[in-house]
Amino acid sequence: MVMAQSLFLTLQANAPDCLIDVLAPAWTFGLLERMPQVNRAIAMPLGHGQLGLWERVTLGKQLRADAYQQAVVLPNSWKSALTPFFADIPQRTGYVGECRWGLLNDARQLNKQQLPMTVQRFAALGHPKGAHLPTPYPLPRLAISPAQQHAVQVQFKLNAEGLAAQKILALCPGAEYGEAKRWPTEHYAELARHQLKQGWQVWLFGSAKDQTVAADINRATLNACLDFTGKTSLAEAVDLLSLTDAVVSNDSGLMHVAAALDKPVIAIYGSSDPGFTPPLTAKAQIISLNLACAPCFKRVCPLGHTACLQGIRPEQVQELLPP
Template sequence: MKKILIVAPAWIGDAIMAQPLYMRLHQRHPGLQLDVLAPAWTRPLHARMPEVHQAIDNPFGHGELGLRKRWQLGRQLKAAHYDQVIVLPNSLKSALVPWFARIPLRTGWVGEARYGLLNDSRKLDPYALPLMVERFVALAEPAGQAFPRPAQPRLSVDTAQRDTTRARLKLPTDLPIVAICPGAEYGPAKRWPARHAAALSLALLERGYQVWLFGSDKDAPIAGEIAAQAPGVVDLTGKTSLSEAIDLMSLARGAVCNDSGLMHVAAALNLPLVALYGSSSPEFTPPLSHRAQIVSLDLDCAPCFERTCPLGHMNCLNELEPQRVLDTLLPMLPSPITKFGV
C-alpha cells in the first residue's frame, strides 16, 4: 500500500483547493493511504474529505521556526514510513519536517531555495499554471507530465450533527435559506460593506427568503452591523464551530460570499453561489464550482491583493451595488413559496 503525506496549507480556502490533488492521487494510486499535516483549525475540513485517512496537527504558528520541535515531529513521522511527501506551502520551513522524517520522495515547487530539502523540486511557470488548484494538482504527476482537469472539491455533510445543531439554535427551515458570509480574514479590502449586505438581506427577506449570516467570532462585528440594519436576519457568526457551519450551510439554497474560506466551503457544498471579488482576483483562486457566479467591477486599480485599500476609497467593493448582486442571485434561487423540510 502506497503512503503519501501532504503538508497542507493553513488557510481554509487553500485547504479546500487542495482536495482535487487528493482526488487525483487516489486515481493514480488505488488503495492509497493519504495523510495530511495541517493546522488544527483545518481538521474539520479534512474530516469532511473522504480522500484523507488521517489529519496530523501541525503545531507551528505563522513564522515560527522551532527547529527542535520540527526535528522531533519529523522523527515521529519517520516511523510511519511514508513513500512520498508533497509540500504545498512554498516556505523553506514547511519542507523541514519531511526532511527530518527522511521521507524518500519529497515533492514541491522550488519556493524559498529549498533544493536541499526537496529531492523532487519543480520550477513553477505561473503563466502555464495560473490557478492555485492547478499548481496543487500538477504535483500529483511526474515532473513535466500533463494532468487532467482538476475535479470539483466536495465536502461531506454530517446530517445527524446538522439536526442537533439546528435544534440547539432553534433554526427553522420552512422557507428557503440564503447564506451570506460577510467576513474575510485576510483583511477589510476583501469585505463587501455591511450596508450593502444589509440592503441585499432586506431585499431577500421582503421576497420571503431566510437570511443566515455565517462566520467566526472575528466576523461578529460586521455581522452585527448587518443585523442592526436588516432586522430578521439570523446571525450565526461565532455561534458555531467550523464543522457545524459546514453542516448548516448545506441547508442553504444559495450563498453570497466574499473571497474567503467560507466561499470555498459554499462551492464545495455545491451551493448556487455569488462570489464577490474586490482586492483579490478570481484569476488565481476562483470558487471551484460550476454553480458559482463571480461579481466584480474589474476596476483599473484591482486586484491589488492588499489587506486594506492603498488608495483609501475601496471603490472595488463600495461601488458594487446590492442590486447587481440581487439580480445575479435571484435566478439561481428556488421560489420562496416552496417549503423545505429537513
C-alpha cells in the same frame, strides 16, 4: 485547505489504494473530516510564521514510524519542508519555493503561466514530474451526512419545518485578509432586507472577528437574521452552510467552503483576482468591476475609496440569486 482536496483527489485517481494523511493546523480538522479521501489528520503544533526548528525536527522523527512513501509539501516556505526531510520520507515533492533543493528531492519549478490558479498548482503535484497535466482538474467536494446535518440542527435549535418551508440565504461578510476584500456592510444589509421581504431566511456566517460587521447587518434588519458569527466551530459552520440554498460571500475561506458544498455562490471580488482563487463550482457567479486599479492585492485600499467594492450594487447581486 479546500483547494488542497483537488490534490487528494488527484492522488487517489492515480493510485486508488493510497492512504492520505494530512499534516495541518488542528482548526482545519473539521474540513478534513468531511473529505472522504483523507485517512488521518495530524496536528501541526506550530502556527503560521513560527520557525520552531526543534519542533519540526522532533515531529519529523516521530513520523518515521509511519514509513510514509511520499510527502507533498504545499507551502512554499523553507521551514515547511523540514519535517518531511527529518521523517526520512523517500520522495519529497513540492515547488522549489525558498531554495529547498535537498530538502525536496522531487522539486518542481512553478510555471505561473501554465498554472495560473492555486488549485491547478496543488493538483499538479499529484502527477509525476514532467507529466502532461489533464484538464479539467478535480473539484473539491465536501461530504456532509444527514446525521451531521441533523446534529447541527439540534445543536442550534433549528426548526426542521421552518427549514423546509423557507429558502435560506447565507451571507459571509467577513474577509480575514482585510477590508479591501469586504463588500460594504450597508450593501449586505440592503440585500438581507430584500431577501427577507421575499420570504427567505437570512443566516450570517463568520469568525469572532466578523461579529461587529454581522451585528451591524442584523441591526439594519431589526434582528431578523440568524447570526452564527463567532458562535460555531468550523465544522458546525460547514454543516450549517450545507442546509442553505444560496451563498453571497466576499473572497474568503467560507466562499471556498460554500463552493465545495456545490452551493449557488455569488462571489464578490475587490482587491483580489478571481482568476487566481475562484470559487470552484459551476454554480458560482463572480462579480468584479475590473477597475483599472484592481486587483491590487492590498489589505487596505491604497486610494482610500474601495470603489471596486462600493460600486457593486445590491441590485446586481439580487438579480443573480435563485428565485
